[in-house]
Amino acid sequence: xxxxxxxxxxxxxxxxxxxxxxxxxxxxxxxxxxxxxxxxxxxxxxxxxxxxxxxxxxxxxxxxxxxxxxxxxxxxxxxxxxxxxxxxxxxxxxxxxxxxxxxxxxxxxxxxxxxxxxxxxxxxxxxxxxxxxxxxxxxxxxxxxxxxxxxxxxxxxxxxxxxxxxxxxxxxxxxxxxxxxxxxxxxxx
Amino acid sequence: xxxxxxxxxxxxxxxxxxxxxxxxxxxxxxxxxxxxxxxxxxxxxxxxxxxxxxxxxxxxxxxxxxxxxxxxxxxxxxxxxxxxxxxxxxxxxxxxxxxxxxxxxxxxxxxxxxxxxxxxxxxxxxxxxxxxxxxxxxxxxxxxxxxxxxxxxxxxxxxxxxxxxxxxxxxxxxxxxxxxxxxxxxxxxxxxxxxxxxxxxxxxxxxxxxxxxxxxxxxxxxxxxxxxxxxxxxxxxxxxxxxxxxxxxxxxxxxxxxxxxxxxxxxxxxxxxxxxxxxxxxxxxxxxxxxxxxxxxxxxxxxxxxxxxxxxxxxxxxxxxxxxxxxxxxxxxxxxxxxxxxxxxxxxxxxxxxxxxxxxxxxxxxxxxxxxxxxxxxxx
Numbered sequence: 001x002x003x004x005x006x007x008x009x010x011x012x013x014x015x016x017x018x019x020x021x022x023x024x025x026x027x028x029x030x031x032x033x034x035x036x037x038x039x040x041x042x043x044x045x046x047x048x049x050x051x052x053x054x055x056x057x058x059x060x061x062x063x064x065x066x067x068x069x070x071x072x073x074x075x076x077x078x079x080x081x082x083x084x085x086x087x088x089x090x091x092x093x094x095x096x097x098x099x100x101x102x103x104x105x106x107x108x109x110x111x112x113x114x115x116x117x118x119x120x121x122x123x124x125x126x127x128x129x130x131x132x133x134x135x136x137x138x139x140x141x142x143x144x145x146x147x148x149x150x151x152x153x154x155x156x157x158x159x160x161x162x163x164x165x166x167x168x169x170x171x172x173x174x175x176x177x178x179x180x181x182x183x184x185x186x187x188x189x
Numbered sequence: 190x191x192x193x194x195x196x197x198x199x200x201x202x203x204x205x206x207x208x209x210x211x212x213x214x215x216x217x218x219x220x221x222x223x224x225x226x227x228x229x230x231x232x233x234x235x236x237x238x239x240x241x242x243x244x245x246x247x248x249x250x251x252x253x254x255x256x257x258x259x260x261x262x263x264x265x266x267x268x269x270x271x272x273x274x275x276x277x278x279x280x281x282x283x284x285x286x287x288x289x290x291x292x293x294x295x296x297x298x299x300x301x302x303x304x305x306x307x308x309x310x311x312x313x314x315x316x317x318x319x320x321x322x323x324x325x326x327x328x329x330x331x332x333x334x335x336x337x338x339x340x341x342x343x344x345x346x347x348x349x350x351x352x353x354x355x356x357x358x359x360x361x362x363x364x365x366x367x368x369x370x371x372x373x374x375x376x377x378x379x380x381x382x383x384x385x386x387x388x389x390x391x392x393x394x395x396x397x398x399x400x401x402x403x404x405x406x407x408x409x410x411x412x413x414x415x416x417x418x419x420x421x422x423x424x425x426x427x428x429x430x431x432x433x434x435x436x437x438x439x440x441x442x443x444x445x446x447x448x449x450x451x452x453x454x455x456x457x458x459x460x461x462x463x464x465x466x467x468x469x470x471x472x473x474x475x476x477x478x479x480x481x482x483x484x485x486x487x488x489x490x491x492x493x494x495x496x497x498x499x500x501x502x503x504x505x506x507x508x509x510x511x512x513x514x515x516x517x518x519x520x521x522x523x524x525x526x527x528x529x530x531x532x533x534x535x536x537x538x539x540x541x542x543x544x545x546x547x548x549x550x551x552x553x554x555x556x557x558x559x560x561x562x563x564x565x566x567x568x569x
Contacts, residue, residue: 014201027432028502052410052413053410053413054413054529055502055504055511056502056513056515056528056530057414057511058502058515058526058530059528060500060517060526062528067449071500071502071515072512073502073515073530077410077424077426077431078430080432082432082500082502082504103413104411104412104413104539105412105413105539107539108534108535108538108539109534112534116247130237130238130239130240130538131239131240131243131567131568132240132243133238133240139471140245140248140399141247141248147245147248147249147252
C-alpha cells in the first residue's frame with residue numbers, strides 16, 4: 001500500500017533530479033537517487049524538513065553490478081518520519097564524499113565503512129583505524145573475503161580427542177561431525 | 190565537579206603527558222580504552238580506542254541461516270540483550286511479511302521492559318562504582334539478579350535468552366510467573382528509597398556528578414545523542430512514543446527529562462525510567478492474562494526460510510538509546526547484509542571525546558559510565 005508523501009517532503013524531493021520515492025509504511029520513506037545529488041538532499045532535508053538526526057549510514061556490497069550501496073537513514077524529531085536515502089557508487093575506486101559537515105555522526109559511520117569495506121570518504125575528519133588496529137589484510141566485510149578460507153590459511157588442523165569426549169562418545173553421545181580428514185578435529189594455532 | 194577551593198594550576202606545555210586509560214577499568218561495561226592527554230589532572234584531549242571486543246558479528250550473520258542468527262544477536266550487548274533480539278526479529282518479520290500474534294507482542298514488551306530494568310539496575314551499581322562506592326554496586330548487581338532469575342524461569346537463560354524469534358516468542362509464560370514478577374517489582378519499589386539514601390540523594394554523589402561531562406541540547410542533537418542521555422538534556426524523545434512498535438501505543442508511561450545534561454541528570458533520568466518501566470510492567474501484568482491466542486505465527490520449517498528480496502531498517506529504544514538494525518535480503522536463506530547501529534557507537538566515541546575535555550581525570554570513568562556506553566555494541 002503506497003501512502004501519500006507529506007507536502008513538506010514532497011517539496012524537498014521535487015528539487016532533486018531523478019529521485020525515486022517509495023512510501024510503503026506510515027513512518028518510512030525510501031528514496032533512491034543519484035550519488036552526486038545526495039549531499040543536496042541531506043542539506044534540504046536538514047534545513048527545510050527538520051531531519052536533524054542521522055541515525056546510521058549502512059554499506060551493502062553488490063558484486064554482480066560491481067557496486068556499493070550506501071544507505072543514509074535520517075530521522076525527523078518533528079514530523080516523526082524516517083527517510084532512507086539509497087545511492088550506488090562503483091566498487092572501483094570506491095570513493096565518495098563525506099557528509100560530516102552536514103551531520104557529524106557521519107564521522108563514525110564513514111570511518112567504520114572505510115575500515116570494513118575500504119570505501120574512502122573525501123573530506124572525512126578521520127579515516128584512521130578504530131576496531132581492526134592490528135589487521136593488515138583486505139577489508140573483511142567484503143564478500144570476496146572468506147572467514148573460513150582465512151582460518152584454513154592461517155591455522156593448522158590438529159586432532160582433538162580429550163578423555164571427556166571419548167567417554168561421552170562411549171556412552172553414546174552424538175558428536176557433531178567436524179571438518180577434517182579423520183574424525184573430530186579442532187583448529188589450533 | 191570541582192571543589193569550591195579548587196585553584197587551577199597552569200602548566201607549561203611540557204608538563205602535558207599521555208595516559209592510556211583502559212582497557213580494564215570500572216568506567217565501562219566491557220573492554221575499551223581512551224588515550225587521554227593531561228595537564229595536571231585536567232583532560233586536554235581524548236581519543237577513543239576500541240576493538241577489544243570485536244567478534245565480527247555482522248560478517249558471521251551473513252553466513253548463518255535467518256533463524257540461527259537469533260543465537261548471535263543477544264551477544265552484541267551483554268547488559269541489555271533483549272532489544273537486540275527484538276530489533277533483528279522485527280526486521281526479519283518486515284522482510285518476510287510475518288504478522289506477530291497479539292499475545293506474543295505483549296510478551297515481547299514484557300521482556301523488553303524487564304531487560305530495561307536489569308540494565309538500569311546494573312547502571313546504578315556501575316555509576317556508583319566509578320566513584321568508589323562499592324556497596325551500591327553490590328546492591329545494583331544483586332537486585333538485577335532477581336530479575337535475571339525471572340528471565341531464567343521464562344526463557345531458560347539468564348543473559349542470552351534467544352527467546353524472541355521472528356514471528357513470536359519461543360514459549361509461553363509459565364504458570365504463576367506474572368505473580369512472581371509482580372512480587373519482584375514490589376521488592377524493587379521498596380528498594381528504591383534505600384538506593385535514594387545511599388546513592389541518588391547522597392550529597393557526595395551529587396557533588397561529584399553535578400557538572401561532570403555536561404552537554405547542551407544543541408550539542409546533543411548535533412552529536413547524534415539518543416535515549417536517556419538525550420532526555421537528560423531536556424529533549425523528550427523516546428522511540429517507544431515517537432515511532433511505536435509492539436504494543437507501546439496501548440501503554441501509558443511518562444518520558445522523564447532533566448535539563449542539566451550532566452552525569453547527575455543522566456543518572457536521575459534512569460532512576461525515573463526504572464519507575465516508568467515498573468509502571469509499564471504492571472500494565473502488562475494486568476493485561477496479559479486476557480490476551481489469548483497463539484504465541485507464534487504459523488511458519489514453515491525455519492531451517493528452510495527464503496526471505497524475499499528487500500531491505501528493512503528497524504529501531505528499538507534500548508536502555509542505552511536508539512538501537513537500529515538494517516537487514517538486507519537478496520532472496521536467499523541467509524541475510525545478505527546486517528548492519529547494527531548501536532547507541533553507544535555515538536556515545537562511546539565522538540560524544541565521549543568531546544565532553545571529557547576540560548574535566549578532571551578522576552571524573553573520566555564516571556562520565557563514561559554516565560553515558561551508559563556499551564563497548565561490545567561499538568565493536569560488534
